[in-house]
Amino acid sequence: MKTSFDAIIIGGGILGVSTAYELAKAGMKNICVIERRYLASGSTGRCGGGFRQQWSTESNTRLAIKAVKRLEHIEEELGYKTEFFQGGYLILAHSDEEVAQFEKNVAMQRKLGLDVRIVDRAEAKKIDPYLNVDLIKCATWCPKDGHISPFLLTQAYANAARRLGAEIHLWTNVTGLMKKSNVFFVMTDKGVTYETPLLFNCAGSFSRTIGQMINVDIPVDPYRHEILVTEPVERLWNPMIISFGVGLYARQEQSGGVVMGMGDPNEPVGTFVGSSMHFMFEMSRRFTMLFPKLEGLRIVRQWAGLYEMTADAQPILGPVDEVENFYQASGFSGHGLMLAPAASELLAEKAIKGKTSFPIDDLHVRRFRGKQEIHREKSVV
């Protein structure tokens, strides 16, 4: 078995495989992805699957616009069906503060060239006939947002990366890291030690642990987010519906089931991904409040995944100051899937050319070092 590579990527989620693909596409030959279990077994495979460009910070919006441009042609590029569907995103405003914030967001997003606008109750009702519009003041609507299957997108990237020569080693847990004269030694529970001059940390919820192995602090904390899916029914609506006020997101999959999840502010930090009855109760209350006509819909399955949160809910992307050639792509705070197509491209550019076609310095991990003012992304469920 080959153990010496030009680049090693820790983590077989969407960021790991897309980074592997981008590196291979840029001409790198010897690449290996090391995954603890199987592809998309962590946060990626448990996520809601939406992609959106409606953010409250400019850097997130720019990154998301770039990512969606890429996603629009991803099926042809990777040669794989991914259930890509541009059904739009409808974000509901329930209070005057939200209306004021959304007006600011929309003005900023439009300045960046995004097709987004504020819609009134009547138009929201037209977009989603099942929505109880009495509960909202208005909504923001971007028809170019949408959703995609996280498993299929990960598999698409993985297959494409393999075709370009990258290796993917599954069921291999990284247990230790060491750097000696510009070579990283990656120790694993299989008893194999890999060698590489270039190391990527795409370990999602475990990226802090990976960082600790080589004495680099990656301030990422995992929080459990629960989610459920209903039985398949005929098409109800196209967009992903988000409400920060009620704390809910819901979309209808291509197969017909409605996937919905919520944020729980009482969730402790931890990597536990079990299900709870409390979530089932709360989710049902919130969903039937917003969609009273759908109270007869049956829940088929519930599960949970981890949001890898940073203090400002924005990703950590790029190199670190402490260790040379150790690159980070983590802390996407629940939005790794939708940002990955752009993030991985930029990360590969940074690692190979040393500069990027698009500024990512504001996503450098050094923004958390020492005391600094943090501007939190507000548009997070």
Add this chain to the structure above:
Amino acid sequence: MKIVCRCQDITEEEVIAAIRQGATTIDEIKRLVRAGMGPCQGRTCRRLVSQIISRELKKPAADIYPPTFRPPNRPVPFKLIMAEYNDQLTAEKKAEEKAAKKAATKKPAAKGGKK
């Protein structure tokens, strides 16, 4: 053509195609081709998929990583869940009111606070 998953109409060929792409567990096949994502949650196809993996990869069935079992046990409508949740909430409210009353008889100035 043999149907493996009746809920999602998944055939044996589709399962084999997923294995050819590198899937080695029941959960991976579920994620790739949706076998086991329907209302029965894989009660029928779990064993069949496991047999196919075992046959294709020439691995004993006992060595195949077991799938995750997820609640609820069978599909439940929102309104049933809500009925139970409302019962629970009213019971909690009653208990709170009772406690508040008790406190009020002891100290007339105390006011029952809501959680």
